[in-house]
Amino acid sequence: MLDLALLGTGGSMPMPERFLSSLLIKYKGRKILIDCGEGTQVSMRLLKWGFKSLDLILISHCHGDHILGLPGLLTTIGNAGRKEPMVIMGPQGISNIMKGLLTAIPYLPYDVHIAEVSELSIMVNFNDNGVELKELDEGNKSHGDLIISTLELDHSSPCIGYSLYVPRRPKFNPQKAISNGVPKKLWKSLQEGKPVTYEGKTFEPSMVLEGKRKGIKLSFITDTRPIATIPDFIRGSQLFICEGTYGDEKDIERAIENKHMLFSEAARLAYEGEVEELLLTHFSPVMDKPEKYAENALRIFPNTTIGYDRLIRRLNYP
Numbered sequence: 001m002l003d004l005a006l007l008g009t010g011g012s013m014p015m016p017e018r019f020l021s022s023l024l025i026k027y028k029g030r031k032i033l034i035d036c037g038e039g040t041q042v043s044m045r046l047l048k049w050g051f052k053s054l055d056l057i058l059i060s061h062c063h064g065d066h067i068l069g070l071p072g073l074l075t076t077i078g079n080a081g082r083k084e085p086m087v088i089m090g091p092q093g094i095s096n097i098m099k100g101l102l103t104a105i106p107y108l109p110y111d112v113h114i115a116e117v118s119e120l121s122i123m124v125n126f127n128d129n130g131v132e133l134k135e136l137d138e139g140n141k142s143h144g145d146l147i148i149s150t151l152e153l154d155h156s157s158p159c160i161g162y163s164l165y166v167p168r169r170p171k172f173n174p175q176k177a178i179s180n181g182v183p184k185k186l187w188k189s190l191q192e193g194k195p196v197t198y199e200g201k202t203f204e205p206s207m208v209l210e211g212k213r214k215g216i217k218l219s220f221i222t223d224t225r226p227i228a229t230i231p232d233f234i235r236g237s238q239l240f241i242c243e244g245t246y247g248d249e250k251d252i253e254r255a256i257e258n259k260h261m262l263f264s265e266a267a268r269l270a271y272e273g274e275v276e277e278l279l280l281t282h283f284s285p286v287m288d289k290p291e292k293y294a295e296n297a298l299r300i301f302p303n304t305t306i307g308y309d310r311l312i313r314r315l316n317y318p
């Protein structure tokens with residue numbers, strides 16, 4: 001299972017009750033953050049999930065409302081005693097921006113590695129040294145801790161959407177292991193997906209495992225217009241977190257001009273992508289009460305929730 005919390009649900013500028021874009025994900029005791037607008041570390045402190053175990057920060061794009069919380073948060077993580085390196089991933093331009101932001105905090109007690117990405121799928125494993133990122137191994141997809149995929153979006157600055165997939169291992173079948181003549185002492189390694197050579201013979205995980213099991217999929221799309229590639233990218237997500245900068249249908253021209261979405265456009269993507277739940281975020285500061293416009297999304301996609309700061313969700317294997 002995976003836990004997540006919306007740390008901030010605003011766009012443009014922070015408001016007293018609404019910090020800027022940020023999502024915290026907790027899995028196996030480790031943490032991933034997506035976006036880090038102003039107010040992120042304050043919201044994180046209110047949440048009380050801790051700072052030290054944050055291994056990976058994914059940035060959608062380099063607009064201030066998604067990154068200006070970084071210098072303060074990175075400092076606080078250092079003060080919390082982190083020594084392990086941290087990885088920050090983002091679109092084209094993130095390396096230069098980070099170089100600038102890091103000059104404001106020259107004495108971090110851990111290394112920060114920056115990865116500039118466009119469209120990719122990578123396997124993520126957590127270990128004692130933080131996080132390890134590898135090229136996705138198609139043959140052994142079910143044995144990483146997480147798979148992260150990215151999609152190029154349509155915004156006024158290079159911007160990427162993220163999907164996270166938590167694979168679920170196939171079921172162990174002792175009957176199959178016995179009939180394949182697998183010695184009992186090898187069962188555990190094979191169950192963990194590692195082939196073993198024993199007494200000159202190689203044993204494969206497929207000799208003890210059977211069937212495919214569906215994992216947990218979560219996607220995060222902000223800031224963008226609703227482009228045609230999004231439904232396939234988010235397809236089958238248990239939770240689709242999406243920007244809904246404007247609730248009022250009258251704001252369509254503003255949405256087109258600023259490269260954002262209406263609630264109704266996000267809801268259509270959720271419908272086309274056959275997700276289970278839509279969670280709206282990144283509300284314009286002119287929208288005092290986003291829930292006032294909920295109906296504009298609900299009539300298209302009934303399982304829609306209007307996000308708010310520190311909304312918490314637990315996602316379990318289906």
Ligand SMILES: [Zn+2]
Nearest residue numbers: 011012065223
């Ligand atoms: Zn934004």
Ligand SMILES: [Zn+2]
Nearest residue numbers: 061063155223
């Ligand atoms: Zn933006």
